[in-house]
Amino acid sequence: MTSSTGDRGFAMAERKGSWGLNGLIVAFAALILAALWATTLNQIAHDRMVTKAAARQQAADLARAFDARLAERIERIDHGLKHIRREMAGGPGLVPGRLAEFAKVVTDSALIQIAVFDAQGRLVDSTLPHAKGDNFSDRDYYLAHRNPSAGGAEDRLLIGRPALGRISQRWTLHFSRRIESAEDGFLGVLMIAIDPFAFSHLADDLPIGEEGAVSIVGSDRAIRMIHTRRDDPLRRGWIGRELPGDRPQFDPTRPTADVVRLHSTIDARPFMVAYRWMDNQPLIVLVHLSETEIFGRVNERAEFLLTAVTGMSGIILLFAAGLAVLGRRQHRARLDLAAANHLLRENERVLEQRVAERTVALERSNRHVHTLAYHDTLTGLPNRTLFADRAAHALRGGARDARKLAILFLDLDQFKTVNDTLGHPVGDELLVAVAGRIRQAVRPADTVARMGGDEFVVIAEGIASANDAAHVAERIMAAVGTPLSLGGRPLNISLSIGIAVFPDDGGDVPTLLKNADTAMYAAKTAGRNTARFFSAAMSMAAEQRLGMELALRRALERQEFTLVYQPKIALASGRLCGVEALLRWRHPERGWVPPAEFIPFAEEIGLIEQLGAWVLDQACRAIAGWDDTRFGPLSIAVNVAAAQVNRGDLAAVVDGLTRQHRIDPGRLEIEVTETAVIADTDRALATLNRLRSLGVAVALDDFGTGYSSLMYLRRLDIDTIKIDRSFLMNAHVDSRDGEIVRLIIRMAQTLHLSVVAEGVETEEHVAFLKDAGCDMIQGYLVARPMPLADLQDWIAAGHSAGSRPPPKLTLVSR
Template identity: 45%
Template sequence: MLNHLRHIIEQTADIIVITDVHGITEYVNPAFEKITGYSPDDIIGKNPILLSPGRQSKKFYTHMWNTLLAGNIYCNTLINKRKNGSMFHAEISITPLVDENADITHFIATARDISDDIRNKVHLKYLVQHDCLTDLPNRNLFLDRLQQAISKAHHHHRLVAILFLDLDRFKHINDSLGHSAGDQLLQQLSERFRKTIREGDTIARFGGDEFVILLDDFDSNNSLSLIAQKILNSLAIPFAINNHEIFITASIGISISPNDGEDPDTLLRNADIAMYRAKELGKNNFQYYSEAMTAHVFEHLSLENNLRHALERNEFLLYYQPQVDARSGKIFGVEALLRWQHPELGLVMPNNFISLLEETGLIEPVGIWVLETACQQSRQWHQSGMGFVHMSVNLSSRQFNNKHFTTSLQNIIKDTRINPQYLELELTESMLMRNTSSVISALKNLNNLGVRFAIDDFGTGYSSLNYLRRFPIDTIKIDRAFIRDITHDTDDLAICSAIIGMTQSLSLNVIAEGVETHAQLDILKTKQCHYIQGNVFSPAIPAVEMTQMLADQLLI
């Protein structure tokens, strides 16, 4: 039996050490030498304290001996030193052995090398606290560091600031180049941010295209501004992704504790509010939080809530702006423009709510309503003897990219019984350039219905002659930005002349929009641009007034 027990002890993978009552080693099993590197000759007759790297205090050993001499088992996790000087973590258990008189005669210690377990736990903790794509601290670690920084700053009467950064138009990169390219961009961005911020500052990826920077050592708002501007400047150099040169900007919101919040949630929320304010002010800038921004956010939320019910409450209406042939003065078409008759705010212009429609996804059902209403109005005018009036309707990118849109439009044309060749859908240049193959397919399907296409705001986007040849475009609309200063800006005049000449050579129609004065009109007429839209003839007006204008035209 004793031989069997000795065989078990010598075969076990755990360290076993037996000492006398004074702690002098009398026996070690083979696992001891395998794990520590010390042979039996090195340790027998000596105290195992030689394994200690000196990290345990005198108080530690006093507690251990008091426990053992009281006849109790002592358990702990220690850092021990191998013979070669390397360290390992050991989970130990020391048991006092007593004789028939209950006197302690020996101690038997068992120890297990748990270094791999410790490393795995450390690695797991690292993974839990870091973003797997960029290797930056994640939300959890950032919140922990922010809480510590706030507590420390409160104790020492210092300030803590956070910079909430959101990339501008990052979704466009994902949509056009794919998520793999987007991930590569985030990795390169993160590396650039690491090199830009100061040593000791924390930058974390909060998710998606959001990054947050913690600053707890600054002397003024001016120094924060310099850091924020340095970060924005670091993005000025383009990124090389899959043979593409990508330019990206960011919007940054800044909040400072304690004035802007004394807890992480409040501080982050206010920095987020400031960041969205930076986006509203044109992107690629930074803004400090102020209480006025919160009021603005509440107004924004209130508007959004009301907007969600506007369609069911029939609060939307269409205004129509005439498109005139300047040679005859006759109206040949109209553009349908959305308005919102808010019960409290009155008539709300689209620039105040279109972005909200897009953010909430309401742009699709509202867009369908616009098409239905415009087509119904076109049919009414025709039935009233006013002939076929070209109806132009702006199309959102979400509508255009919806695979069911062609079917929806086909049903609208069928239900309203309009002639589709008098329906013109206005698209932006960027919509046509996002995914050329799918764009061609979508345009082909829509073109088969008989509708026409116009490029809105021409000259402000890609302006590629190639897509004018490839896509079934019928009309080009010169953006009002080039019309505004045409009477005194030679560059704008040259651009307008070039666009007009190009459309004529391609046998396309061209409409100048935003024409406000007779001086602008006269110049456009001399350049052979005869189709005009703008306040020089009429602003956008309600359907009743537009009907009267068309009726008056019949009498001339």
């Protein structure tokens, strides 16, 4: 009985010891599992926190970049609205047919329509086919401008809700301004309709992911535009619809720019959303980054880690159970635990490495987004946005410390010629090279920005006087003026620079920039490759320049140009052998405008090609309408500009006009100057050779005034040379000018070319030219320029006799 009791006591002690050992094993296993799971869950939470912070910053930077691009696009549209409104205010008022002359100002590629409505909402004019008088008084933009107190549209840009255009039948976004006068008050509304889908291109290069989106929403909660990386008809179908009013971006108590977590109104998916109210417009820019994509990698790592930890937990539990049941296998259990710990550490190392890689990728993406928002992608210089920020900061510092600073507006001379002749890739290389030279020429503290195209701006801070700004301009011109080689060709580049000084020439950035731009145009006018300081007189000159450009363009549309003709005669026989026609412009207010004033200006603003085409058309029309029976056959020589020879397809234009008017190309002659040939020799020679192949004659005008007359005379296949009037003025009394004229005539005779002397005004001129052997003469001694009808009377009065060579009509655009 005692033995039995002892056995039971031993058994109880053994069980107690077994339970104590099992308790220790369970406690130890629980401690390990708790530590393992705490570490794992803490790592997962840390990864999500880091990823979330990086995504919030990226979304905010993307919203800021898109906001800057959208603001610039809206500013260009509003500039067009203001310009058209000013032009209309200076005319007869709201009358049909005027928009066509102003529509060229608005160059936005997404333009659908420009329209004007009167005070009753009736359509007055439109750039699309329409029915006059259609009523649009129910449109939101009309109502807002008609009742400014209710709609808040008192003389400001209004951006309406997307609507299906009644005329265009396309989804449009209306940009409008109120038209009014001090006497009559509200007169109507000027509206520009833009394709809302075109704004999507502003976000093409933003890294928003496959599921992300960029949208524009108005303060009225209506969606103006939605951009997605892939085609998403479901989201695009929401354009024009309203978002719920409880969204954070509509809460007036919240910041104007923030990043929040939202579920999509369209498909309820979670997004990280950065919203940003625009500074000057009741619009909100929203950037949606999909949480699925943001946390995709993190979730994959978390799933991997949880799977590994779960496995490790199972191993630990099995190990603990085996230890409790089979104490003899403690050594093996310790080995398994060590292996499990090693695997866990390896997994942690792999996870830490992947998180570090993701962090580096996010930082690189953030830097790229920042560069896109504030720097020019071609040259790496600060862009317009960063320039405005630095300029405002510099002005605040200058005003605080009573220091001067200068804004230098730089524009490359003849950059368009480089692009047209050598191609845009070479033009881009030139811009990069010039940007580098400008940076090297200024001080490290100065800001160099590219404003677009071939325009650059320099902010020179801390100058003592205007002379310091002039020294900066001189260093820049010297650096840029050093010859360089691009595209296998040596290039000599120059700059025109305009300078505005703070505070003398303006107290804010827009005013200083505008005045510096005005001074730059004054430098262009002064002959280029120079610098000019702004003055009040320049502002008036800029307005006059704009007025001249508009007047020239209207003159072409209103047929204000005309031609007058000056006869030419054969010196040997005295018979008529041709006429020269000169271009004249009768301005409705100024009267006759001198050709020397408007022809060079037309070349400068790029209108000379259109004007030259009009001259060619009038020449062919004159030939087609000429009465050969009464007056004899007529051939016409047209003086063309360098731009027609080197940029346009002159031969194709001539061929088309001769076919259109059904005339013989042999009755047309083209006159070119040496300047036109020197500008782009290969292209000019190819153009003239093609004209010759059509049967058109070619003459070299103003011979002897260029730099390479003999060389190009040798290379050109021409019929006639014209001696410039400057050689004839003193040829009969000055031995040097006389010998030059005789030499030109002898050389032309040797080459079997005809010679025409211009500017013959006295009998002494005639006697000298006849003795020198000249073929033809023209000038006031023969006849003054006259209209075509008077020319026919002049011929009928006896100045055309017998059989004679076909008379030549030369249309001169200068």
